[in-house]
Amino acid sequence: MIKVLFFGPVADRVQTREMQVEFAPGMTLHDVIAHIGMQYPGAFSIVSFIAVNQQQVHDKQTVLHDNDEIAFMAKFSGG
Amino acid sequence: MIKVLFFGPVADRVQTREMQVEFAPGMTLHDVIAHIGMQYPGAFSIVSFIAVNQQQVHDKQTVLHDNDEIAFMAKFSGG
Amino acid sequence: MSEPVRIQEADFSQDEEIAALKVSSKSIGGIATFLGCARDFSEGRDVSEISFEAYGSMALAEMQKLRSEAIDRFGLLDARIVHRVTTVRAGDNIVFIAAAAEHRAAAFDGCRWMIDELKQRVPIWKKEITPQGESWVTPHP
């Protein structure tokens, strides 16, 4: 399973903070984005950063592993 | 009377913190410097700032008034 | 002794943070700090409360990296970063950054770099609660 996390403004638009996506060998970040982004286009329009296992990732071709944790995040506004 | 003050490194060289100089009408800052500087040339070599009544003064032709307070000061090293 | 990098609900004491910094070295000549607090207005609207949310594990890891990078980059003797994640009102503390160095230039540069970078890199979001409703803050570019 891939764990997908949402926070703050993105969580508000998706109306959940966490979902599970079935893992399949060879799956890329792009596959997850396509899968979830289609269901929540309004939420993904404000996604500015993506992290895999707490590390920012820029390459959507990144290959995922089972039990990875992905976070879709709006621009940070801490401090 | 003119009150003359010395602090820190200048006071150490003059070996006093305060002296009085007889006031005379028309007296300038230059007159006081000439009068005291002659007695303590070693102290005056480290004087970087002069204040009259707690205000820095750059013009040695400044005319003094009775009861003025003059300070001869080395470079500041606070903070 | 508290950890030098923390995310917490509770308020913090600058005196305690400074005391903890000082323990690390007797060579500290200057400590620059930045304290971010909640203001009572934002872009012309009254703000009654500000609520924070964080991606806790990633935020803490980023703050720890930030501290190490600042120490290396500016030759700091020590540094601390504390961010509250809770709901605050006007005047309340939000974030504290401290940079200790032998001389003041490095302390100021390091402190300012850390708060600038924190805002760019640490996954925390703030929501302003006003009499007219709530809204997530969109940072300026």
Add this chain to the structure above:
Amino acid sequence: MSEPVRIQEADFSQDEEIAALKVSSKSIGGIATFLGCARDFSEGRDVSEISFEAYGSMALAEMQKLRSEAIDRFGLLDARIVHRVTTVRAGDNIVFIAAAAEHRAAAFDGCRWMIDELKQRVPIWKKEITPQGESWVTPHP
């Protein structure tokens, strides 16, 4: 409430100074502070104590001018300057500067300007007491 500009023998508390600053405005978004402390060495020599002397009346007047100028020049909401004049040991506090503003850039700029100017303009002198003897500090140009 203590005065915002002071010369004193006693130590001070950053928490108390910050609390006093915050009373002045609910619009404060950032407070930058600088704390100068005594180091245990200076240019390669061990320093056991540092002793300060001030031209008190002029130093206080200059510090008050400095605060007013900083508030005007950087649009600060408030500022505080406290300088100890006493004998301190390694780790002890010497000077505290705080600048409060709506946004952090002004707070940092104002704080840094005040400590830079203080060193230039305020008649205070420090003497280092080392195992080899005492000497007045000659500031770098």
